[in-house]
Amino acid sequence: MPPHRSRRRIPEATVARLPVYLQILVDQAEAGVANISSEGLAELAGVNAAKVRKDLSYLGSYGTRGVGYEVDYLVYQIRRELGLDHDWPVVIVGAGNLGQALAGYGGFTERGFPVAGIVDIDDDKVDTVVGGARVRPLDELPQIVAARNVSIGVIATPPVAAQDAADLLVKAGVTSILNFAPVVLSVPVGITIRKVDLAVELQILSYHEQRRASAQGGQLHAVPNEPGRGVTA
Amino acid sequence: MPPHRSRRRIPEATVARLPVYLQILVDQAEAGVANISSEGLAELAGVNAAKVRKDLSYLGSYGTRGVGYEVDYLVYQIRRELGLDHDWPVVIVGAGNLGQALAGYGGFTERGFPVAGIVDIDDDKVDTVVGGARVRPLDELPQIVAARNVSIGVIATPPVAAQDAADLLVKAGVTSILNFAPVVLSVPVGITIRKVDLAVELQILSYHEQRRASAQGGQLHAVPNEPGRGVTA
DNA sequence: CAGTGTGAAGTACTTCACAGCT
C-alpha cells in the first residue's frame, strides 16, 4: 500500500479521538519513546485497545505486527489526515472576556491555529491589544479573512450577536465555525459548525451529580467515553 | 402517572441535548410562547422531531396529543431532571487567562453555577480580583469546597498541573470535574469527568476543511449532529 | 385530526476474538 492521503471517510467518533492520540504521541516522542503498542496508547488515552487499532486502521496499515507503531511516523500520518501539515489561521469575533482569553491563549498558535485577527463591534474595544493581537473593528472582518486566507472563524460574542457574527463570517468566506455562544446557529449547507457551550457542560455534570445524590443504595453507573458533536449544515 | 423524578436511566446523548432544549424553551417562555410542538422545538434545536419526542419521553409523558408541550411545564421538568432546581457552586483551579475569563463570565452564575472560589498556586495571582472573586491560594481549596459544599470543580491550569489539580479536587471532596487542560486525567471510579479541549475542536474543524479542500468533484458530506463526551471513571 | 408516544427498523460506533504477519 502506497503512503496515501486516505480518501475513505473516517467516522466522526474516530476523528474526534485522533487529536487526543496525537497529543499523547507528541508527548511520548518528546519523552524519547520510539514505539508504542495499541495497548500502551489506549492506556494513555483512557480507551480500549481495540478501539485504538480500529481508529488507526482508518489511516492505513501503519503498525508493525508483533511490535506496535512507530511514534514519529504515526504523528506524521495523523497530522496529515487531520490537515495539520500546515497552519490554519483563525479569526475571532468578539473581544469580551472569552475572546480575549482565547486570543491570549498561546496553545492555539502552538498547535497550528495562529490568531489572524480579532474583531469587535464595540469601538471602545477596538485598538486595545489582547494576546499580541490588536482588536480590529467588525467591518474589517472581510479584509482579514481575505488577506490571511482564513477558513476557520471563532464566535465569542454574546448570544444575541452570534447569528449575525456567523452570517458575517460566512459572507467573508469562512467555511468552518467554532461557536462558543449558547445559541443554535443556522448556516448554509456546506459550512461546518462545532459548538462549545460551557453551561451545557456544567449542566451535564449537574445531571450526574443529581443522580448520584438520589441513587439509593449508591450503586455507581459508568458513563461511557464519548466523542464530539459536529454539524455540517 | 404521578409527577415523578424519573429514575430510569436517560441515554447520555439525550442528557447532552436536554440543556439545549432547556435554553430554547426558556427563551420561548420569555418571548411569551405558551405551547410548542416537537416539530417546533426540533426546528429551533436543529434536530429531528422524532428525536425531540423520544428525548422528552424519557422524562415522562408531559405532552398533550394534538397540542404539543406546555413550555413552562417542560422547563420545570427538564430543570428537575438535570438537577437544576438548585444552584451548584463551582470552584475554579487556575487563575490564568482562561480561569479569569471563566470567573468573569456572568453566564455561569446566571445559569445556576455560581463561582464559589478560584484558586491558584502562584502567589502573584493570589488576592487579585477577577470577575468579583478574589483569587485564593491553592491550599485553601479544601476549605472552599467544604464551606460552600462544592461538588463540581473546573480545571483551568496549564497541562502539567492538571493531574495535580484533579487529585486535589478529588481529595477535597469534589465528585465532578470539567477539565479544560489538554491532558487525559486519571481519577478514581465514581468521579465524573468532562473534557473541553479547544485545540481538539479546532483540529476536528481542520479535518473537515482539509477534506473539503481535497474533495475532487466537491460533493459535500453531511456530518451528523452529535452530543457530548463524558466519562465516569 | 393534529401531534404525541413508542415499538420496530435502520445506522453508527464499540468490542470481541482470532487469523495473519514479523
Next chain:
DNA sequence: AGCTGTGAAGTACTTCACACTG
C-alpha cells in the same frame, strides 16, 4: 511469541411509521 488488522457480534443511538388520544 507478540501484536496488528479486521470480520463479526454486540451495544447505543436515530429515525420511521403508526396506533392512540385529547
